[in-house]
Amino acid sequence: MTVVTHTYRFTGQGEDFGPRKGAGLVILHTWESAGNTVADALAGLKWQDRDDTAGSYNRVICVDGVVSAVPDDHISGGVNPASTYFKPRAWLFQVLAANKVNDPNSYALQLCAMGQRAAYDKAGWPPAIIDGFARCILEEEARIGGPVVVANHADFQPGNRTDAGDIAMALVKKRYAELTAEVSVADIDTFKLERIVIDAFANIRSAPAENAPLLFQNGDKPSPAISVGTKNGFHAYWMNANRAWGYTSTAANVVSAEPYQNTVEVPTGITQAQLDEAKATSFAAGFTDAKTKARISVEGIK
Numbered sequence: 175m176t177v178v179t180h181t182y183r184f185t186g187q188g189e190d191f192g193p194r195k196g197a198g199l200v201i202l203h204t205w206e207s208a209g210n211t212v213a214d215a216l217a218g219l220k221w222q223d224r225d226d227t228a229g230s231y232n233r234v235i236c237v238d239g240v241v242s243a244v245p246d247d248h249i250s251g252g253v254n255p256a257s258t259y260f261k262p263r264a265w266l267f268q269v270l271a272a273n274k275v276n277d278p279n280s281y282a283l284q285l286c287a288m289g290q291r292a293a294y295d296k297a298g299w300p301p302a303i304i305d306g307f308a309r310c311i312l313e314e315e316a317r318i319g320g321p322v323v324v325a326n327h328a329d330f331q332p333g334n335r336t337d338a339g340d341i342a343m344a345l346v347k348k349r350y351a352e353l354t355a356e357v358s359v360a361d362i363d364t365f366k367l368e369r370i371v372i373d374a375f376a377n378i379r380s381a382p383a384e385n386a387p388l389l390f391q392n393g394d395k396p397s398p399a400i401s402v403g404t405k406n407g408f409h410a411y412w413m414n415a416n417r418a419w420g421y422t423s424t425a426a427n428v429v430s431a432e433p434y435q436n437t438v439e440v441p442t443g444i445t446q447a448q449l450d451e452a453k454a455t456s457f458a459a460g461f462t463d464a465k466t467k468a469r470i471s472v473e474g475i476k
């Protein structure tokens with residue numbers, strides 16, 4: 175599933191420059207407008223499309239979504255190699271072939287954050303934009319089947335560009351590391367897929383113990399979740415937003431629990447095929463083999 179939520183396609187000549195010559199590079203930008211929503215991005219893209227002046231990005235990252243403007247495998251016009259300010263930093267030549275450094279648009283997926291770098295550096299970058307950058311980098315790596323070099327626009331035009339900046343880059347690296355961290359197998363005694371309903375205001379903890387660190391408190395309404403089993407009577411379930419297992423007390427915090435195979439609804443992040451496989455290989459055996467445990471922990475309940 176892609177992070178892209180909206181699509182805009184240019185009609186003129188100066189934005190989509192056709193298929194890329196290659197890959198291996200991602201360049202981060204800021205739009206430098208005040209607005210930072212999808213609506214602001216779509217208005218900005220329409221404005222760019224009014225004439226054939228060069229200038230575009232593949233994706234525009236907003237606080238409420240990501241807009242695809244130039245297909246990922248096409249050339250966008252985010253960097254200007256014809257500018258007198260085009261002086262790529264030395265480190266780029268150490269990690270990329272010179273033809274890529276000197277013609278970055280032809281090899282880069284260009285990601286542009288809506289909003290202003292200086293304002294974000296001062297007030298703090300919106301987590302949604304940092305997350306959008308990181309997930310788009312992951313998607314590009316998945317698309318091309320290998321790692322990419324991530325650079326700032328400022329690394330190519332240091333004399334007249336400062337985007338997206340060192341602060342943004344550090345935050346994106348941190349988020350990328352979080353998203354790619356190894357997922358541990360749940361600490362549980364018995365594997366059993368169950369649809370549970372967690373009580374309002376229940377405490378969700380990072381380990382199966384009452385004194386374990388509190389991850390968060392459930393909202394003011396009961397919430398559904400898919401439990402993979404229990405440890406010391408605490409139900410364990412995978413929280414994709416936290417990239418972590420959460421534990422809740424069976425007696426105090428679970429309003430109801432029913433075997434998962436009796437339900438037909440498929441939760442977000444698990445495919446019907448994965449679910450069927452989990453049922454076929456796990457329910458009968460009581461989730462006892464290590465391979466099944468690992469697969470469910472990594473791919474299953476998200």
Ligand SMILES: [Zn+2]
Nearest residue numbers: 203204327337
């Ligand atoms: Zn830029």
